[in-house]
Amino acid sequence: MSWLIRLFGSGRRRLLASAAAVLLVASGGTLAVGFSSQHHAPQPPASAGLPATGLPAPDPTPAPAGAQGASSTITGPSNVPAVPAPPSSAARTAPALTPVSISIPAIGVYHTLLKLGQNPDGTLEVPPLSNVAFPGWYRNSPAPGQIGPSVIVGHIDGTGGVQGVFYDLGALRPGDTVNISRSDGTVAVFRIDGVNRYPKDAFPTLTVYGNTTNAQLRLITCSGPFDHATQHYLDDTVVYATLTGTHRA
Template sequence: MSSRPDATTGRAGGRHGGPWRAVGAAVVVVLAMMGSGLIGASLKTTDSPRPPQPVAGTSDPSPNGPLAEADLDGAQQVPTGLSRATPTTINIPRIGVRAGIMALGTNPDGTVQVPPLDQALLAGWYEPGPSPGEPGNSVIVGHVDSAAIGPAVFFSLGALQPGDTVSVERADGRTATFRVDSVASYPKDAFPTEQVYGPSDRPGLRVITCGGQFDEATGDYPDNVIVFASLIP
């Protein structure tokens, strides 16, 4: 990803890059999810493995996910959410991910702290937002790859499909389990800020990394892969 600043675009998870923007309840926070943070330390080589990309037809997310699930009596069961608690581990069975989660805040310039490159197998939770299971959209980000180790924590994120599950273990001993609603790839200059960070009264999860065809010339991935998921009641 490009390292040049751009406060109007949304990005996350590749080798090099620039900032992306999140809309919170009261403020706009510029998040630096690329560059020396979410991608890697050097250019990708031609023989490096390519991360899988979302399947066509999975790129139309609903901002709030399913409205509810029907119980055995046909009544609507709406997830009310959990209290706030720090996430500790993310599990994604389909792609074999079980990874620790570190909390990410913001730097003095408004950019987000990112997982260090020497910890590219860890995911990062955007702590100023909701915790996984709370009402609202919780955001977890991670590297797609690293020049030092190759495939990183979310290398295979684009292989997820609607109906897959993502579970997040929390410090309060509870586990929030989410069902994938959709998996989408967006150009970085068309990041769906509102769908990722916009307000919601339902507990949702957004898992983000970089995607698309790595550009050898710019040292950048052109897209973001975003998983949209809703809490299972």
């Protein structure tokens, strides 16, 4: 997944969505490295998609002053959404609650989580290609279980034909669960609402990253056909999930 996500604005620990998409190519920061032998990851059927009635409820709270949409920049082949906002100074003084690990029983994912920030050029840091088994939480999105869409990304594959941690993400179905262990000794439990695949050049930025009135989770990786000319996958798979409860670990 060719993601260099440029960040903008300020405000609460939420993602402020913009209709603009940043179009950049990662230098060593992709979420997928495809090969001809790696084109068989599960793809979500249309029946698993998030229904229109299940779209996140918009947050009526106005965006904080100074939070502007990112302008569109074209330097590469893949459109990528680009709207996470860093936390406000007030949020930074609050007690830190962070995710520690992720469990997705339906596809056998049990792994600790990296914490991802920004690259020096203001783009989204991604898990290292040196070990594609690691998923990562974007630390400027809400912590899982807090209001808003928490964002976790992972590779679909890596060099040498190795499968990435989110290789089977497209096999998830509505009703499956995702468990996020957190730094306070609790586990946030999410129920999957839908699994959608989108062309990179038609990524629904507002749907994925828009503010919500409840606690939600987004799991994202590359998917679809692999373009040998550009050496990138053409689509993204996004898992939408809603918090159903928390319990002690």
